[in-house]
Amino acid sequence: MPRDLDLRKLRYFLALAEELNYGRAAQHLHIAQPVLSRQIRALEAELGASLFVRDRRGVELTPAGEALRADTPALLAAADAARRRVARAARGTDTFTIGFMPGLIVTAAAVALEARRPGLRVQVVRTGWDDQVQVLHDGRADVSYVRLPVDERGLRVIGIAEEPRVAVVAAAHRLAGKDEMTLTDLADEHLLQNPDAVPEWREVATEMRERVPRPPGEDRYGVEEKLEHVARGRGVAVLPASVAAFYTRPDIAVATITDIGPSRVALAWQAQRRSPLIRDFVDVVAGLDSPCTVLAPPG
Structure with a gap:
């Protein structure tokens, strides 16, 4: 029967699985190649x-190896998260951290939890599309307000709000000045984000039908980067209305998309955690008239 998995060996395995080269993996790990070889053989x-x-x-x-490669990041992230929580407890730091996406205001929930738990310090951490779930797995946040869809594996997720999605174009764009538009209006435009994030658009998009290559790295743009490119006329973006309101600027224009589903906001946390603080926070959120505040577009 195999012994418990050694986290150090798992880190060595993951480095080799990513590099597929013993020399590069050993260099990345700052160990000698024979040491890496021995550790991999021992793990096997x-x-x-x-x-x-x-x-x-x-x-x-x-x-x-493929099966272990799929599971290892989550195992290592869980171990790192446990270390962070233990370190906080050892320092006597009674804290609770809330992750939140741009455009969302979580002040009411944070204040209510502190009132329910005197002496507790509630902290917040701003997240993005790439790490709104990762902050839960690596222990940076206890709960996270996420924008769906997300990878829900290992999580509890409850929906709490919806809001319209809007198109963002340059102030000089042919569509600027419209209060509303449809996906057909955007069919010939270049989308400055991963098309999978807006599957309704990809169904009508000319560039998807013609299989136009997408610039490398573009799918990972943050909101600020997207808007910089929008303002320079390099494409359009589809955002939740509150995000567009959060990043209001004079060189872009915003219009509601009338034939697309809403952006959905949810509260997420790690399913296996049995933290009384998380239970209290979920109760607090359920008791609020508004679980989170979604910034309204200026008007």
Whole structure:
């Protein structure tokens, strides 16, 4: 029967799984290559499975290695999260951290939790599309206000709000000045974000139908980067109305998209955690008239 997984060996495994080269992985880990080889062999022996295929062409993951590669980031993130929580407890720091996406205001919930738990310090951390769930897995936040869809594996997720989605165009754009528009109006435009985030648009988009290559890295733009490119006439963006309101600027124009579903806001936390503070916070949110405040567009 295999022993408990060694986190150090898992970190070594993950480095090699990402590099698929012993030399580069060892360099990344700041260890000697023979040490890495021994640790990988030891891990394979403990698991009773070959994780890598080694031949003249290089290194490849076996099916068992692929399975472990899928699970390892979550295992390591959970361990890091536990370390953070233990370190806070050891320092005697009674804190609770709320993650939130741009355009959302969580002040009422934070104040209500502090009132319910005298002596508790509630902190907040701003998140983005790429880390709104990751902050839960790595322990930076206890709960997170997320914009759906997200990867819900390992999480409890409850919907709490909805809001319209808007199109953001340059102030000089042909569509600027319209209060409303449809997806058909945007069909010939270049979308400055991952098309998977707006599947309704990709169904009608000319550039998707014609398979126009997308610039590398563009799908990972943050809101500020998107708006910089929008203002320069390089494309359009589809955002929740509150995000557009949060980033109001004179060189862009905003219009509600009438034939698209709303942006949905949810509260998420790690499903396996049994924290009384999380239970209290969920109760607090359920008792509020407005679980979170969504910034209204200026008008």
